Amino acid sequence: MDLALQLLATGLVVGSLYALCAIGWGLIYGTTLHFHVAHGAVFALAAYYAYVAQTWLRLPLAAAVLVAIVASAASGLLIDLLLYQQLERRGAFRTSIFIASLGLLILLENVLAIVFTPDPMRMDIGALNTAVIIGPVFLTYLHILTVALALAGYGALMLFLKRSRWGQAIRAVSSAPEMARTVGIDLRRVHLLTYAVGSALAAPAGILVAMDVGAEPFRGTRFVLLASVGVIMGGIGSIPGAMLGGLFLGLLENLGIWKLPSEWQSAISFGVFLVFIVLRPRGFFGRTIHSAEI
Amino acid sequence: MLAYIAHYLVMVGIYTILATSLNLLVGYSGIFSLAHAAIYGIGAYASALAALQLGLGFWGGLLVAAVVGALAAALVAIPSLRVAGDYYIVASFGLQVVILTVFINWTSLTNGHAGLPGIPRPRVFGLVVDDPFKYVVLSLALAALTYLICRRLTASAFGRALRAVREDEIAAAATGKNVVAVKITITTISSALGALAGSLYAHYITYINPTSFSLDESIFITSLVILGGTERLAGPLVGSLILLAVPEALKFLAIPDTVAAPMRQILYGALLIVFMFVRPEGILGRARPRRAA
């Protein structure tokens, strides 16, 4: 039972990281319909931005994190502006956007691997590493901060989408792009904004993982694909769904190894995903994406 | 040097099979798979195990490989393609992860990271194919066979339906095509053929382990398809000829391995991006019909 509680807590922490990736990726996918795997590269970049800001520029940790988040948002925006929008202007199919996105992911990951080596680059996180022992559960302050930041990120995103004018524009584009266009919303600017916001949400996830176990070049791929699993399970177009989907996957992977050997951890989520889409292709809350709408 | 060239040609044959079969999906059907390396691995492990544990010959191994490869893909394709193409990107990645986990962790069957040594050389029509030169013939012959099968498929009413589904599946459904069945069929066939390459590889190298079948390998095969590209079936052959020569060229530049491996990946990534700019309508579109339909 003690083990189960520890796994539950770890699951919640990991799930928070997945959730941060998932709400950002889901926002982007729901709005632009781009299968943006390069989100994984933004995740990795965020970690190295924070690392560089702290160790090379000697910024205090909080400032380094802030710089990294802003730089990540800018990176996401630039990916859309310089890659996807250029391709779309040339009449690219959706598959082409995906292939280019995959290409960029591989390219950036490997550039990072050459510049920083594939080994983890550890960050100095000071007191955040202090252990917190609650009964049988062992966590660090960083882990608790992770859960708190995921909830804060989710809350901020929902508020932004509901209350701000730009947030409403994103929602309009997400639910009916043609309609949004006819009422004078500039789709390209909304896409850019979506990329900035979505990337700013992936950044904390990348940075928090780097603070915990070090920045690594190749971790993003797995996170972004799990994010897409979370989004599909939660329901495409639903931010609460993506949040729950991410949390669910974190819990699933960790509670799964309560009964299963830990080597199989990485296979659990995808196994469940396959069963899930048979039973509930629309996810918990959302719509299915068909390749073409009538 | 001659043996070196022979080895290169054997690998060109194997990768031509992989790329030709993946092209059926990515090129002709607009379905994107990240699992082709896993399928390749399934073929390799299935026929290695068939040879080592059941004493099955080369042809038997090929058959087992194709069947197991097709089944694995169908298992994933049926639930996900029923819904939408994007789901298959995720599902195929899942398949890639799960299969690699199986190779590594089902040690009683696959021997884990240590891999399976001692896979016998193939015996074809009473002849043992034991040196690289004979293997070149076998490898290129199977590549040619794959090419012919793919040609038969794509230059038929079935191929026409594939392209119709790729371009507009709603119109295809309205015209009586069973869109889901078409997609699942082509995914299964593509995987059966991809698994053949695995079988060929296992019997050639005589030793397999999980590292040959990673996600990076899937991406490499995708680059072959994109580089050779288009609807031309000869594309994958050209792609393999070029991209397989690259790592050999890098060897001559004496770049340390820790840098050479990522450099290769950077090249593949850049290739994918650049070719999408050159052919934004995908590797699928052909500019004008070349001949009477």
Added chain:
Amino acid sequence: MAAVGAPIMTVQGVSKAFGGIQAVEACTFEVAPRLITGLIGPNGAGKTTVFNLITGFLRADGGSIRFKGEELLGMAPHEVEARGVVRTFQHLRLWGKMTVLENVLLGCRTPLGESVVSLFLRPARVREEEATARRRALEVLEFFGLAGRAHELAEDLAYPEQKLLSMARIFATDAEVLLLDEPTSGLDTDSLQRIVPMVRRLVEHGKTVLLIEHNMELIAQLSDEVVFLHQGRVMARGRAEQITRDPALTEIYFGV
């Protein structure tokens, strides 16, 4: 309610809501064989939704659509097509990157050539079937006056010809009932004179036509029977002349 013989298709109490909006409500009408039935109504009346419901692209909330006594609701689009009910789209949905001939060939029946098994096991029969389909496709193109364009890409045709091609594609399927979604929209007077008689000729070839029409002036020229839809409900059914002369309906239509 003049109808020739028993109806070939009956739509009975069909409803469909999207979220809170009732797109089609208790819609009931019949389609008489070998006649042209026009589905008319103002924008948003639910005409295309009715097409989507008949052809299996949307799931109805309730009701029944019977074709020759068989229930079509619940079937997938390709199953509806196989029964002999096939449609065009308002936005045509041609396969632009394929040739005109290929577009029509895709309508032709080629079950052997589409079966992977027979492709390899019965090559002779497949070849025979393909040759027959090709002949048939060329005949159809001839019928629609497109034979000279057979080897061009569909996207390279002029708009009126694309419209004809969208009709040719479904004509080639041998389906008995053809659903035409706005066959005349976006056409100039010259092209109209090419397409309107074409619809009539479909009926002469034994087809039953159900078409969506926007143009009140054209409807009498195009159809025998008219079903008038408004806000998802059938407001009136009858002979074309009768409906177009009804002042109450014209008022709804033009929103006066």
